[in-house]
Amino acid sequence: MSNAVAHADEHAHAAHHPALQHHFDTMAQQKEAAVVGMWVFLLTEILFFGGLFAAYMVYRIWYFDAFAEASRSLSLFWGGLNTAVLIGSSLTMAMAVRCAQTNKRTATVNWLVLTMVLGTVFLGVKVIEYADKFEHHHVPGYNFQWAAHEAPAAGEHAPAALAASEGAAAAEGHRELSLNADQLQLTTQIYFSLYFTMTGLHALHMIIGIGIMLVITWMAYKGRFDEEYYTPVEMAGLYWHFVDIVWIFLFPLLYLVERHV
Amino acid sequence: MSGHVSPISLYLTIFMALMVLTGVTVFAAFVDLGQFNFLVAMIIAGFKASLVIWYFMHVKYQSKLTKLTVATGLFFLVILLGLFLVDYGSKALTGMPPLLN
Numbered sequence: 337m338s339n340a341v342a343h344a345d346e347h348a349h350a351a352h353h354p355a356l357q358h359h360f361d362t363m364a365q366q367k368e369a370a371v372v373g374m375w376v377f378l379l380t381e382i383l384f385f386g387g388l389f390a391a392y393m394v395y396r397i398w399y400f401d402a403f404a405e406a407s408r409s410l411s412l413f414w415g416g417l418n419t420a421v422l423i424g425s426s427l428t429m430a431m432a433v434r435c436a437q438t439n440k441r442t443a444t445v446n447w448l449v450l451t452m453v454l455g456t457v458f459l460g461v462k463v464i465e466y467a468d469k470f471e472h473h474h475v476p477g478y479n480f481q482w483a484a485h486e487a488p489a490a491g492e493h494a495p496a497a498l499a500a501s502e503g504a505a506a507a508e509g510h511r512e513l514s515l516n517a518d519q520l521q522l523t524t525q526i527y528f529s530l531y532f533t534m535t536g537l538h539a540l541h542m543i544i545g546i547g548i549m550l551v552i553t554w555m556a557y558k559g560r561f562d563e564e565y566y567t568p569v570e571m572a573g574l575y576w577h578f579v580d581i582v583w584i585f586l587f588p589l590l591y592l593v594e595r596h597v
Numbered sequence: 598m599s600g601h602v603s604p605i606s607l608y609l610t611i612f613m614a615l616m617v618l619t620g621v622t623v624f625a626a627f628v629d630l631g632q633f634n635f636l637v638a639m640i641i642a643g644f645k646a647s648l649v650i651w652y653f654m655h656v657k658y659q660s661k662l663t664k665l666t667v668a669t670g671l672f673f674l675v676i677l678l679g680l681f682l683v684d685y686g687s688k689a690l691t692g693m694p695p696l697l698n
Contacts, residue, residue, distance in 0.1 A: 368660060371659060375663060375670070376666060379670030383677060386678065394681070412623065416619070420616060423615045427608060427609075431605070434603065438602060570600070570655070573653075577650075577654045580649060584615075584646050588622050588639070588641070592626035594634070596634070
């Protein structure tokens with residue numbers, strides 16, 4: 337009798353997937369716990385970025401003209417390119433998870449590497465954009481200088497050098513602005529403070545995401561995953577897609593405030 | 598076997614939809630819709646985010662508990678943004694915005 341129980345116990349244990357932790361009954365239960373836990377973490381992230389979005393909303397309503405002017409100084413080309421790159425990296429991430437689900441070890445590794453490459457391309461473009469901001473004195477602080485239109489991205493004609501000092505109404509001939517030059521100098525800094533905070537935090541998330549992916553790629557390479565256990569790949573995917581979603585909102589909010597004038 | 602495996606064609610479709618919607622966002626930004634420019638941009642972004650959440654993040658195939666967790670987060674985001682704006686919107690009599698006075 338006791339022998340039979342011991343045998344059954346041993347048999348049950350041998351049937352376990354090696355990745356199943358002892359405090360879970362089944363692989364499905366273990367995965368469910370991970371998914372819910374990851375989402376709870378992502379909710380804190382949503383509210384974390386949500387606070388910044390709230391601040392953005394208030395300042396945008398207050399100083400709309402400053403936001404519109406400053407937003408036009410961003411490059412639509414780089415912003416659009418980065419949006420496409422990030423959406424592409426979400427696709428490659430989804431493919432990586434899919435390959436892990438279907439036991440394709442090499443393909444999983446390849447898709448993960450491609451995702452990291454695309455993430456790095458995004459960060460590289462961000463470096464170009466940031467460098468441009470430094471060059472044009474568009475970094476908030478001591479050396480900030482809002483001279484209405486040094487280098488509009490969309491290839492607009494050369495600005496009259498005096499336009500800025502003549503006051504807001506002269507600015508590019510778009511339309512009458514509600515802010516004079518001094519107010520623009522002050523309020524465009526608020527826009528760029530938010531720009532650097534939001535894109536900076538987003539970029540930090542991407543760097544962390546790439547760091548996570550390095551580990552996951554190594555684990556995948558070592559053959560730790562199979563169709564029963566690929567939770568780490570999926571969790572890294574959730575994180576990466578979340579970062580993508582943040583950018584999906586950042587792009588229109590920062591680059592497309594008012595482009596039609 | 599745990600977890601739903603989506604067909605590759607679905608992922609490609611979602612990817613294409615996201616790319617097209619990005620183009621639509623940029624295009625819409627160059628059309629003068631007055632106050633509605635912002636609304637249109639946010640609706641498109643919200644739709645794109647929903648596609649990512651529903652298909653790329655597999656929420657469609659998750660348990661009710663997971664779906665409820667996601668919904669809870671969005672609910673609190675709406676509270677955060679909504680009450681924040683109502684609060685600031687009601688300060689019209691107290692000299693807002695500050696820098697322009």
